[in-house]
Amino acid sequence: MNIQSVLKMYFRDKWAWFLIPNLILFSVFLLNFIISLFIPGDEEFYSGGGFSYIIVYMLVLGILVVTQTFPYAIGMSIRRTDYFLGTVVMAVVTNILYAILLVILSAIENATNGWGDQFHYFHLPYLNDGTLLEQFTIYIILFINFFFLGFLISSLVRRFGGKGVLIAAISSILVSSAIVLFVTYYGAWMDIFQWFASHTAIEIAYGLILPTLIYICLPYLLLRRATV
Amino acid sequence: MKKVIEVNQLDKFYGEFKAIDNVSFTIEENKICGLLGRNGAGKTTLMKLLTAQVFPTDGELKVFGENPEENRRVLSKICFIKESQKYPDNFSVNDILEVSKSLFSNWDEEFAQSLIKDFNLPLKKKTKKLSRGMQSAVGIVIGLASRAPLTIFDEPYLGLDAVSRGLFYDRLMEDYSEYPRTVILSTHLIDEVSNLLEHILVVDNGQIIINDEAENLRGTAFTVTGQTGKVEAFLRGKEVIHREPFGGLLSATVIQSKNISDWNLAAASGLEISPVSLQQLVVHLTKGKSTQKGAIAQ
Numbered sequence: 001m002n003i004q005s006v007l008k009m010y011f012r013d014k015w016a017w018f019l020i021p022n023l024i025l026f027s028v029f030l031l032n033f034i035i036s037l038f039i040p041g042d043e044e045f046y047s048g049g050g051f052s053y054i055i056v057y058m059l060v061l062g063i064l065v066v067t068q069t070f071p072y073a074i075g076m077s078i079r080r081t082d083y084f085l086g087t088v089v090m091a092v093v094t095n096i097l098y099a100i101l102l103v104i105l106s107a108i109e110n111a112t113n114g115w116g117d118q119f120h121y122f123h124l125p126y127l128n129d130g131t132l133l134e135q136f137t138i139y140i141i142l143f144i145n146f147f148f149l150g151f152l153i154s155s156l157v158r159r160f161g162g163k164g165v166l167i168a169a170i171s172s173i174l175v176s177s178a179i180v181l182f183v184t185y186y187g188a189w190m191d192i193f194q195w196f197a198s199h200t201a202i203e204i205a206y207g208l209i210l211p212t213l214i215y216i217c218l219p220y221l222l223l224r225r226a227t228v
Numbered sequence: 229m230k231k232v233i234e235v236n237q238l239d240k241f242y243g244e245f246k247a248i249d250n251v252s253f254t255i256e257e258n259k260i261c262g263l264l265g266r267n268g269a270g271k272t273t274l275m276k277l278l279t280a281q282v283f284p285t286d287g288e289l290k291v292f293g294e295n296p297e298e299n300r301r302v303l304s305k306i307c308f309i310k311e312s313q314k315y316p317d318n319f320s321v322n323d324i325l326e327v328s329k330s331l332f333s334n335w336d337e338e339f340a341q342s343l344i345k346d347f348n349l350p351l352k353k354k355t356k357k358l359s360r361g362m363q364s365a366v367g368i369v370i371g372l373a374s375r376a377p378l379t380i381f382d383e384p385y386l387g388l389d390a391v392s393r394g395l396f397y398d399r400l401m402e403d404y405s406e407y408p409r410t411v412i413l414s415t416h417l418i419d420e421v422s423n424l425l426e427h428i429l430v431v432d433n434g435q436i437i438i439n440d441e442a443e444n445l446r447g448t449a450f451t452v453t454g455q456t457g458k459v460e461a462f463l464r465g466k467e468v469i470h471r472e473p474f475g476g477l478l479s480a481t482v483i484q485s486k487n488i489s490d491w492n493l494a495a496a497s498g499l500e501i502s503p504v505s506l507q508q509l510v511v512h513l514t515k516g517k518s519t520q521k522g523a524i525a526q
Contacts, residue, residue: 002300005330012323013316068316074281075313076331077303077376224298227282 002078006086009069016064017094021057025050029121036119043118050105050122051139054098055146062091062150066158066219071228084220091147099139103132130202138205145208148215155219158226230257231293232378232410233278238287240273240434247273249434250287258408260400260424262415262442264510265431271414272310274431275382278412279308291378307332307376309367311383315355321366322351332374339403340373346395360387368396372403380412393417397424418507428506432514442506449509450491453479454499462497470512481512 010017032047039045065087073083105122114120122128128135157165183189196204233255240248247270255261265271276282277289280296280303289295296302315324321344329335344351347365355363364385371379385393401424404411415421428445430438438445449469452459456478463480470481481504494501504512 002304002331005327008330009316009327012327013318015318068318071314072316075308075310076328076370077279077306077308078331079298079300079303081298082300225283227276 002082003086003089006073006078006083007090009073010086010090013068016061016068017090021054021061021098024053024057028053032121033115033117033119036117044114044120045118046120046124049124049127051102051124051127051142054102055142058095058143058147059150062147062152063154065151066154066223070158070223070226074228080223080226081220084223087151088216091151092144095140095143095147098143099136102139103136106135107132127201130200134202138201141205141208141212145212145215148212148219151219152215152222155222155226159222231255232257232291234288234290234293235278236288238277238289239285240270240277240282241285246434248277248284251434251436253429253436253439255410255412255427255429257410259426260404260411260413261427261429262413262418262421262425263429263431264415264418266514269431269514270434271431272382273434275308275310275380275412275414279303279306279380281308304331304333305377306380307371307374307378308380309371309382309384311364311386313367315363315366317354317356319355320352321349321355321358324355324366324370325351328370328374332376334375334377334407336373336375339375340369343369343372343399346399347392361385361389361392364388365392372396372399375403375407375409378410378412380414382414383416384413385415385417393420397421400424418510419505422506425506430510430513437513438510445506445509446503447484449481449483449504449512451479451481451502451504452494452499453477453502454497458497458499462494462499470515481508 028047029050032045036045036047070083074080102122106128107123109115109119109121109123110128114123127138130138153165156168160167183192231254233253235254236252238248238251239246251274263271263274273282277284278291278296280298283297291302292305294302296306319327325340325344328340329337347362347369349362349365349369350358355366358366364387368381368384368388371381371384385396388396397420400411413421413425422442425442428438428440428442429436440448451470452462454462454477456473456476459478459480463482467483468480469483472479491501
């Protein structure tokens, strides 16, 4: 089975998948926790939010994965389909682990009243309002969404080169500018904010499932015809 | 003999540029085949087509009797080591060996370790930090130890010293005689490998101009040298691929015609005859025609 070989390839790269993200997550936590110790009184201290580091890292990892491993995998006679499937399995499994880690840390933070010092890093208002299962679902959808957004961007580069990405970037800027223009023209900003406020984090996460599935499928179509 | 590769009217165009232009050939099982030609002639494109790394514009392509594109059965039998092969930055030599072990079913770990020793490769070092020659050596270790039924080397020894190249040829021949397999070797160092090759393909301008057994090719051409008049008389009606006058003398390279014994004839007219090496033959045949367009188009 070639998917296993792809997984084996990713497991050899422990730094990119496990060590670096954890290093970022916990060093920022430690730094902020030390800062929070210097804050006098009962004041609550909210810091960036541990989950956001993983999200950004997943976007970067998604981009790096293709540039680092696609030419190698194809060069080693791995099928494009197997490379894609192996990457999906690796990304989903890894992100499930990160989601579990963050849910556990958030629960501990909540139970210890912010590590005994009202320090909020993993457990945030709004985001962590739901049940543990809901929190887990939000994380997993967000992480996978961002990983495959990066993966999509990088697959686009692989398939169409720099020019293709430029065209894609310009057209997405044009489309989003048009949306902003229309929203402003019809004075709909307040409605949009209210819509977000009236929905819980988990409801919004559910809304991200469809775009995420698209992010996952498009790279397959791109990589299927990509050359090295 | 079983045919490992069957190519029929294959085209690969990059825009206007014809990298591979209506090429047809077959390669038989368990032979060492040399793929020769100038830079940009289309060698690498051809090998990438065979391994489904690029897709043909038109034509038929069969490897082990099937289309290689997204075909696990075919691809798992191929090991393609190219000069420009990239490895992930974070990977050490050991990481690459571990992944290769899981990829190639015929992988021989003992053989791989002995090759690592031969080439003095540091297992723990990251591939990014290896010298050009050592990176080539890593490719050679993978290519040999994988024992893939179809092993393709594309300029495998960039930056490799003469001792290591000799080592590569020796190990290839030793292992090949013990575990026969189909090997395609693309190289510019034709003289070095001409004794290894059993079959020769010469690519020029995207087309195959020679497709023959090495045995037949070695006697194909010879050079006659002598007084210009005598040589000119001798050359009449023969296929001349190269002329080099100096003073009153002329040296010409001639393709041996099948029936007449030109050697005797030349000797009778008092001309000096010398054999033409494979490298000289290829140089003469591809000189001046090929351009660098191929390399630029990619």
